[in-house]
Amino acid sequence: MITLTTDFGSPYPAAMKGVILQRTDARLVDIAHNLPRQDPRTAAFWLRETLPYFPPAVHLAVIDPGVGTGRKALVVRAGEHALVGPDNGVLIPAARRLGEEIDAFEIDPDHEAFPDTGGDGSTFAGRDVFAPAAAEVHETGVENIEEIDWLSPTDYEDLVFPEAELREREARGEVLVVDRFGNAITNIPGNILEDRFGSEVAVNGTAVPAERSYAHVDPGQRLVTVGSHGNVELAVNAGRGDEAFGVGVDSTVTISY
Amino acid sequence: MITLTTDFGSPYPAAMKGVILQRTDARLVDIAHNLPRQDPRTAAFWLRETLPYFPPAVHLAVIDPGVGTGRKALVVRAGEHALVGPDNGVLIPAARRLGEEIDAFEIDPDHEAFPDTGGDGSTFAGRDVFAPAAAEVHETGVENIEEIDWLSPTDYEDLVFPEAELREREARGEVLVVDRFGNAITNIPGNILEDRFGSEVAVNGTAVPAERSYAHVDPGQRLVTVGSHGNVELAVNAGRGDEAFGVGVDSTVTISY
Amino acid sequence: MITLTTDFGSPYPAAMKGVILQRTDARLVDIAHNLPRQDPRTAAFWLRETLPYFPPAVHLAVIDPGVGTGRKALVVRAGEHALVGPDNGVLIPAARRLGEEIDAFEIDPDHEAFPDTGGDGSTFAGRDVFAPAAAEVHETGVENIEEIDWLSPTDYEDLVFPEAELREREARGEVLVVDRFGNAITNIPGNILEDRFGSEVAVNGTAVPAERSYAHVDPGQRLVTVGSHGNVELAVNAGRGDEAFGVGVDSTVTISY
Known part of the structure; x- marks a missing residue:
């Protein structure tokens, strides 16, 4: 193959x-x-x-x-x-x-x-x-x-993605990539949201619902969720998370929970 | 497979x-x-x-x-x-x-x-x-x-596409989907056009040529034709039928012939 | 297959x-x-x-x-x-x-x-x-x-692409196609640039660097190069060559070198 x-x-x-x-x-x-x-x-x-x-x-x-x-x-x-x-x-x-x-x-x-x-x-x-x-x-x-x-x-040129900093009730990371749908995929491990689904967390200081999937919020509404890659994702149901959160690749993302 | x-x-x-x-x-x-x-x-x-x-x-x-x-x-x-x-x-x-x-x-x-x-x-x-x-x-x-x-x-959630109403010399249906080229695909069976190709029919009250394929009208001109799915399609040769006919999914389409 | x-x-x-x-x-x-x-x-x-x-x-x-x-x-x-x-x-x-x-x-x-x-x-x-x-x-x-x-x-409808005219230190051809990235692909054989890489040639009268690949010029800069098809291509590193050179399919391209 x-x-x-x-x-x-x-x-x-x-x-x-x-x-x-x-x-x-x-x-x-x-x-x-x-x-x-x-x-x-x-x-x-x-x-x-x-x-x-x-x-x-x-x-x-x-x-x-x-x-x-x-x-x-x-x-x-x-x-x-x-x-x-x-x-x-x-x-x-x-x-x-x-x-x-x-x-x-x-x-x-x-x-x-x-x-x-x-x-x-x-x-x-x-x-x-x-x-x-x-x-x-x-x-x-x-x-x-x-x-x-x-x-x-031979040796080779390395590429290491930065790791998020995890503190007490706060994670500080960055956006690694934005997918074609506008979901901003961070390097923050999804398990920080494990007990938070259905409640709100603070993303760069603003309260946002943490949900298991897009459909838990109305179309056009922001959410943080865990993408298929296991990382925290800044998203909008049926919309673009990068635009709604004002972030792009390398943007800093701090989540307090 | x-x-x-x-x-x-x-x-x-x-x-x-x-x-x-x-x-x-x-x-x-x-x-x-x-x-x-x-x-x-x-x-x-x-x-x-x-x-x-x-x-x-x-x-x-x-x-x-x-x-x-x-x-x-x-x-x-x-x-x-x-x-x-x-x-x-x-x-x-x-x-x-x-x-x-x-x-x-x-x-x-x-x-x-x-x-x-x-x-x-x-x-x-x-x-x-x-x-x-x-x-x-x-x-x-x-x-x-x-x-x-x-x-x-188990049982399941059904999905039934609406059927067109066929009357004497008139069909009343709706747009089921619009394809990527802007062709508005209706639920009206294509066989109503069988004897009409090369002449005009009325689409929502306006005369439009019925043709076997797009190339029978000039680029930019409207036509009704039968798509590969066997249904009546509102189209424009080398253009977007949805825009030219002012229709989208669920729009009512009446064809008199 | x-x-x-x-x-x-x-x-x-x-x-x-x-x-x-x-x-x-x-x-x-x-x-x-x-x-x-x-x-x-x-x-x-x-x-x-x-x-x-x-x-x-x-x-x-x-x-x-x-x-x-x-x-x-x-x-x-x-x-x-x-x-x-x-x-x-x-x-x-x-x-x-x-x-x-x-x-x-x-x-x-x-x-x-x-x-x-x-x-x-x-x-x-x-x-x-x-x-x-x-x-x-x-x-x-x-x-x-x-x-x-x-x-x-049966016989068939032919399609012959025009050939470029090659003169002493000048080639006159045309744009055959523009690819999805905006590279304007001409009918001029790439071997005319063989000894010119790293120097400038004149494209329709304007000096442009001839390079083996896009990355030899800064992003946004024009170049002429040889595409994967072996033909001269009018390109912009990380941009659209067709727009920068003001050409489309059938445009005449004269390269003096």
Whole structure:
């Protein structure tokens, strides 16, 4: 199984699939192709929250603002999974969830296994480097990754999401990502709300109902809830939480309860 | 085969696929993931018009504005098909097309077959309840559904689309849904136009050409036609019929011919 | 393997998949379903740039502004591939890339192999004609296409993209398509920039940096680069090239270098 995640929209990912299907009969599963453009941090969040639901697989993730600028191309092994993508941190939070230890390998894009794109770069490494690399890792097997001769052990650029500070009856965190519906997803663990559902908490000083799900408040009303990722989310039933709370990525969020 | 229909956009459906693929090798087919948010009626229409084209399958459909509020979770058997989703009517019109008789079963989300989401609800029942339920129904087989110990027979919330009134040379109906292109799809059967193509009919009192397809009128011009669902559609070639005719869901439409 | 390309958005392509899966177990791969509406030329470009990356397959492409107006329905054989779609040129540039010779066959939509849609046309030939045709071509095998009794040899409407004029240190071409990110893709071959990366060229008289990839200029800055298709592209890093350069499809582009 190979999963695919990009910010390419359509039809670019189809060329990647063609390249893969020239090399393997693996099942292909799309994670997302409309992630925010050139934003490895948001993609890293979604990969971390999504890939652990999958059986062992090769996960191709190309959110790559540095394409063509000499950034490394990686294969990261994490447990029985492998992740393939650029060295900008996008793969790492998911890898940490998938395996206790993670090993990184650098792809040599000038190896004859890859098409000669005629210079020191390509605008479509997803198709020309990452897709054939993912297919080969799949065919070789994650456990035999050291046998692949265009891979060599390497270090990698890390990406660590900040952790919330938990005090007595107060949590101080920040917005990690805003999803397409406008829900502002924080790094505050959802269990702080466990005994508060149905009552109010203070979000940045303002009282807001804490509810198990959107439908517990009227359409257009604000709430704090726990999203599918287990984190506290600032939301509006049938509306945009980011706008109603006046927050965006990196905004500080303090919840008193 | 398992089909998936949601209003989740992306990347949420991917977690559902991961959960399913942990449990079965079934083929997965996406019906739609960008249906109007929290609108079971529109989703019910599209499921009714789409699922009958499929071979026997398990159809997972999560349009679930009542998630976390105690609404029942259902498996509905219809002929050789099964439908899995919330008890808000979204499954029923399709089920009636798929089978002469339909049987409904309630899912017990507190059964150990499902993850303990730590309370009386979850914001992502699609991933935590409906996806594993669909996988299990697929593996058990639709004909053996009674063997599943977290299912029990139940009644269900019905959803019946209104029928048009057909009189002598006049049909009175309403708009059931508006598609993404702005075509206003009515409940008036398309066969009333059978002998009228190429001439005009009166739509709410105004003369409009009846044509077999959009291209028979100039771009920007209004027409009535018969959509792929077999119903009369108010449309504009390369434009939005809903705006040009001033109609939306539930608007009354009278066609005299 | 059967690939699918449409301008239908969602959920219409799902009905096509159901029809296909009634007839074959072939792998299905989506190329794109959100191509610009009723624009065979843009679709032809993307098919030409994408399909050659695939192993031998049947490629279903339904961008069909003339549906219901008597245009022919085609199967085109190109090497080990077959393309299925309307006779408006959309299939031809890709077919020329896939095979040295191409043979066209006309589909008889009134044959009993297809549902009787009750007249001289249908608004959803993708589901009623092209999908069952693609499934049958897949099952029969591209090499045995002559055996299919609802196919007969035919000529076809051609579509040829204009070629750029290359002179001494100047190329004169035009914009073929604008992608979803606003990159204006020209017909000028990318190799004219080979020795120019890192310096400036003149685009319609104005100096613009030529770079291997977007990230070589600051966000919001213009550049010319070579896209994944090998052609010169007018772009803006993290912005829209079409707007910044004031160009659209068919605009003349002269590059002096």
